[in-house]
Each structure stands twice: as structure tokens, then as C-alpha cells.
Amino acid sequence: MARFPKPPEGSWTEHYELGTEPMSYEDSISPEFFELEREAIFKRAWLNVGRVEQLPRNGSYFTKELAVARTSVIIVRDREGQVRAFHNVCRHRGNKLVWNDFPKEETSGISRQFVCKYHGWRYDLDGSCSFVQQEQEFFDLDKADYGLVPVHCDVWAGFIFINLAKAPEQNLTEFLGPMVTALENYPFHLQSERWFYRSPVSANWKLYLDAFQEFYHAPILHAKQTPTDLSVPMQQAGFEAPYYGIDGPHRVVSTAGIFPWNLAPNQLKPMEILTRSGLFGPWDMPDLNFEQKPAGLNPAGCDPWGLDSFQIFPNFVILIWGQSWYLTYHYWPTASNQHIFEGTLYFVPAKTARERVAHELAALSFKEYGHQDANTLEATQTMLESRVLDRFPLGDQEVLCRHLHKVTGEWVDDYKRELSEVKR
Amino acid sequence: MTDALLPNEFSDLERFAVKWCLATEQERYMERLSSSMEDMQALYDAVTARAEEAMVYCDKFPLDEMPEDALNLMRLLYSLVMVSFPVEVWGQPRIPDTGAAYLDLLVEPIP
Numbered sequence: 411m412a413r414f415p416k417p418p419e420g421s422w423t424e425h426y427e428l429g430t431e432p433m434s435y436e437d438s439i440s441p442e443f444f445e446l447e448r449e450a451i452f453k454r455a456w457l458n459v460g461r462v463e464q465l466p467r468n469g470s471y472f473t474k475e476l477a478v479a480r481t482s483v484i485i486v487r488d489r490e491g492q493v494r495a496f497h498n499v500c501r502h503r504g505n506k507l508v509w510n511d512f513p514k515e516e517t518s519g520i521s522r523q524f525v526c527k528y529h530g531w532r533y534d535l536d537g538s539c540s541f542v543q544q545e546q547e548f549f550d551l552d553k554a555d556y557g558l559v560p561v562h563c564d565v566w567a568g569f570i571f572i573n574l575a576k577a578p579e580q581n582l583t584e585f586l587g588p589m590v591t592a593l594e595n596y597p598f599h600l601q602s603e604r605w606f607y608r609s610p611v612s613a614n615w616k617l618y619l620d621a622f623q624e625f626y627h628a629p630i631l632h633a634k635q636t637p638t639d640l641s642v643p644m645q646q647a648g649f650e651a652p653y654y655g656i657d658g659p660h661r662v663v664s665t666a667g668i669f670p671w672n673l674a675p676n677q678l679k680p681m682e683i684l685t686r687s688g689l690f691g692p693w694d695m696p697d698l699n700f701e702q703k704p705a706g707l708n709p710a711g712c713d714p715w716g717l718d719s720f721q722i723f724p725n726f727v728i729l730i731w732g733q734s735w736y737l738t739y740h741y742w743p744t745a746s747n748q749h750i751f752e753g754t755l756y757f758v759p760a761k762t763a764r765e766r767v768a769h770e771l772a773a774l775s776f777k778e779y780g781h782q783d784a785n786t787l788e789a790t791q792t793m794l795e796s797r798v799l800d801r802f803p804l805g806d807q808e809v810l811c812r813h814l815h816k817v818t819g820e821w822v823d824d825y826k827r828e829l830s831e832v833k834r
Numbered sequence: 835m836t837d838a839l840l841p842n843e844f845s846d847l848e849r850f851a852v853k854w855c856l857a858t859e860q861e862r863y864m865e866r867l868s869s870s871m872e873d874m875q876a877l878y879d880a881v882t883a884r885a886e887e888a889m890v891y892c893d894k895f896p897l898d899e900m901p902e903d904a905l906n907l908m909r910l911l912y913s914l915v916m917v918s919f920p921v922e923v924w925g926q927p928r929i930p931d932t933g934a935a936y937l938d939l940l941v942e943p944i945p
């Protein structure tokens with residue numbers, strides 16, 4: 411018996427016309443398909459690379475390694491305060507411009523200009539070439555022709571996005587669409603206490619997205635993380651989301667919550683009671699000073715409300731918790747069966763030791779769950795690659811997984827069609 | 835007692851200080867992985883009993899102006915949180931079924 415009403419068609423899957431037949435996961439094991447994804451998706455979509463708080467001052471910069479697009483990008487706040495992006499390559503003979511010690515590691519800092527380590531060419535924060543060593547030795551060289559190669563860069567709600575296309579088909583706001591941009595006035599900027607996790611994962615990037623866009627697995631895979639007095643009834647009930655939303659290539663799942671402080675003590679871990687915190691966040695919530703709750707939040711009007719997880723195509727997730735904090739996920743592919751996972755938690759900065767300890771338990775809980783999720787993926791990837799099976803039934807609580815793979819396929823098909831049109 | 839790491843009022847926890855007053859989550863996580871359940875249970879029992887008083891003590895200072903001994907007390911509370919999963923949930927230092935998976939915390943708030 412469903413706890414939450416389904417759409418009139420009887421299921422979310424049929425409501426969004428995603429087909430109910432078993433699904434292929436060939437798109438997650440084929441190296442050829444991955445080569446297409448590089449071009450069709452990661453060199454065309456807007457990609458989130460961080461937040462404006464990571465560039466606190468003019469001259470602040472960080473680099474982002476984009477193995478999936480075989481490039482590295484510098485993100486910098488220029489002298490006028492504008493956020494810009496450039497390919498991280500020197501115009502002289504192609505050395506990587508900004509790096510420390512290890513060329514493949516990301517770096518960040520503050521600088522008045524960028525100086526190439528190889529022959530000392532210099533670039534201003536706006537990308538223009540400002541100095542060429544022994545300029546008189548060169549032939550008809552005009553520095554004005556040798557600025558850094560710009561990358562399209564725009565900011566929405568403090569999130570910095572880049573687009574590697576020569577001419578993006580949509581601007582950032584168009585790309586994000588009404589469902590995501592409805593979060594615009596959520597107070598992301600107040601939540602500047604940042605916890606950044608990274609993990610290499612031996613699985614296709616879409617498998618991890620799938621793991622975090624369905625909660626069907628949660629009462630089972632994570633059962634041991636809650637006392638049996640809570641995990642047993644949770645398993646018996648199973649998981650149901652009150653709302654799934656789809657807008658263009660993007661998705662959202664919203665969940666009902668619980669007030670942990672109303673649970674019986676035998677349904678909580680002692681440390682949760684002691685710190686008044688847990689996976690869902692601190693129990694004593696900061697005031698987020700909502701002037702007006704963003705229209706896109708808690709679409710099912712749940713009370714208590716658990717979370718909204720916005721899956722922004724292709725590889726970016728903003729997950730907003732009912733308990734007044736948020737986190738982001740990024741999945742950066744490196745091969746058909748490898749990617750780098752990044753998780754970033756954001757809280758209103760703790761003002762007291764007690765608040766800080768509550769954050770410590772929320773963050774550690776995230777890590778304990780994340781470990782379980784990540785290891786399951788390796789186990790899945792290897793067996794998908796065995797190709798013993800080629801069709802997999804997905805339930806209605808897995809509707810968003812279906813949508814991700816469908817959209818991925820559509821972008822790849824569009825790209826292939828355009829390629830063949832060019833050839834003709 | 836001049837080389838004590840913790841405030842006087844918490845001298846009963848001093849025996850845990852050298853091992854567990856660690857500045858970063860990464861260090862605390864490594865310490866957990868290399869510790870015995872007996873060690874972690876002992877820390878858990880002792881610090882849990884004093885945790886409320888410890889938070890009251892630390893709350894007397896602004897977070898960015900903590901004296902060193904109060905800071906160490908905070909770190910001991912973080913270590914209490916760190917060992918709570920082995921002690922309360924897993925019965926072992928490592929998360930079960932997680933083989934070689936790791937998730938490194940590269941940026942965290944200080945303190």
C-alpha cells in the first residue's frame with residue numbers, strides 16, 4: 411500500500427514516459443560509449459566547478475583538472491572582481507601554466523599574474539599576455555594575439571559553471587531551467603563552512619549518480635547504521651519518495667523526514683543523543699533567514715521534510731537538507747570504469763564548540779555512509795562488465811536512474827547525428 | 835603538571851590526550867583504523883562521561899580564540915565522535931564491506 415499518492419498514470423516512471431521495460435547498462439561499461447560522452451556531454455554541458463566563496467578576493471584562483479575533456483582549467487577572480495575561466499595552457503609552447511609540485515594535482519591561491527615555469531611568459535588575471543621573455547628574438551609576435559584561451563564561465567546562485575563548447579547552445583540560466591533556478595534565493599552564501607571530500611571510485615560515473623538518486627537501497631545497504639529498533643521497521647516499510655520531478659535533463663527527488671529528537675532513545679545511537687546531531691544534520695538548526703522559502707524547495711510540502719536532491723545534468727548534485735544545511739556531489743569521469751567522486755558539505759559556520767561537535771558527527775556520518783555506497787559500486791561495475799546479464803529491471807523508486815541513462819543516450823545520439831551530418 | 839595537554843578540570847582524561855588530541859580528521863581516522871577495540875572502548879567510556887562538561891567548558895571561548903588546552907579538549911571530543919562508529923555500530927575499526935574504498939577529507943573547518 412503506497413504511503414504517498416502516485417501520479418494519475420499509476421507510477422512516476424509512466425508519468426514521465428520513461429518506459430517500464432528492463433534497462434541496459436551498456437552505457438556504463440563500454441569504453442567506446444565513454445569516448446562519445448567526452449565530446450557529446452562533457453564538452454557541451456555547463457559544468458559546475460565550485461563556488462564563489464572559493465575565490466574570496468580579486469586575484470584568488472583555483473585549477474580544475476578535467477580528465478574527461480583532457481584539459482585543465484584556471485578559474486580566477488580578476489582585478490575587477492569578475493570570475494573568469496581559461497584553459498590552463500601557456501601560449502608559448504604549451505606548458506601547463508598553473509600547478510605546484512605535481513602537474514596533475516589541483517591547486518589554489520592568490521596571485522597578481524600567472525607566470526609560466528618554463529620560459530617565464532606572463533599573463534594578467536584577465537588572460538592577456540603581459541610579458542614575453544626576450545621578446546625581440548621572436549618573429550612578428552604581437553602579445554595581444556597570445557592571451558590565454560578563454561573558457562565560457564558564468565555564475566548562478568554563487569555556483570561557478572564553465573562550458574567547454576566554442577559556442578554553448580544555451581546560456582547557463584536556460585540550461586539550468588526553471589526547476590533548478592527556482593532555488594535561486596536559497597541562502598547558499600550563508601553556509602560557508604566547507605568540508606571537502608574526494609575519493610577515486612572504480613566505477614562508471616553514472617553508477618554513483620544512480621546510487622545517490624534512489625533511496626530504495628537505503629534501508630538495506632545502510633541498515634546497520636541505525637539501531638535495530640529503527641532499522642527493522644524501516645526495512646519492513648521500505649522506501650518511498652513523495653515526489654519525483656524532471657525538467658529537461660535535470661531531476662529532483664524529495665523525501666519526507668523524521669524529527670530525530672522525537673524518536674525513542676532506543677532508536678538512536680548514543681552519540682546522536684549526546685551531540686544532538688546525525689546523518690540528517692544538527693538537531694539545533696541555524697536560522698537561515700529565509701525571506702521567502704524558495705519556490706523549488708520541498709515540492710511535496712512534507713512536514714517534516716527530509717531533503718531535496720537536485721541532480722543537475724551531467725555530473726552535479728545539490729542536496730538540500732530539511733535540517734538547514736546542504737551538500738554537493740560531483741562525479742568526474744576518468745575512464746569508462748573510473749571516476750573521481752567529490753562530496754562537499756556546507757554549514758552555517760559553527761559559532762560555539764557545541765555546534766562544531768554537532769557538525770563533526772554529521773560529517774563523519776556522511777563519510778560512513780559514503781564508504782558503503784562507494785564500495786558497492788565497484789562490486790556492481792565488475793559484474794556488469796562480465797556481461798553475464800544485459801537487462802536489469804528498475805522499480806518506480808528508481809525512476810531517476812532511468813531518466814539519467816535516457817538523457818545521456820539522447821545527448822550521445824544528438825552528437826552522433828550531427829557528426830554524420832557534417833560528414834555528409 | 836605544566837606539560838598537561840588538557841585543562842586541569844579534565845586531568846582524568848589526560849591519559850588519552852597524546853594519542854587522541856589530533857588536529858585533523860584524517861589523523862583521527864588513521865588512529866581509529868590502527869587502534870584496538872579495547873583502546874577505543876576505553877576512550878569512548880571515559881570521554882562520554884565527561885562530554886557534557888567538556889562542551890560547557892569549551893563553550894566559554896569563542897571558536898577562533900580557543901586556548902590550546904581547550905582546543906585539545908575539543909579534539910578529544912572529535913575523537914570521541916570518530917570512535918563512536920566502531921564502538922556503537924561496527925564492532926570493528928573499519929566500516930564492514932568497504933575493502934579498499936576511501937574517502938579523504940581534504941578541507942575541513944579549523945578548529
Ligand code: FES
Pocket residue numbers: 500501502503504505526527528529530531
Ligand atoms: S611554455 Fe610557457 S613560457 Fe614557454
Ligand SMILES: [Fe+2]
Pocket residue numbers: 621627628631632779783
Ligand atoms: Fe546510500
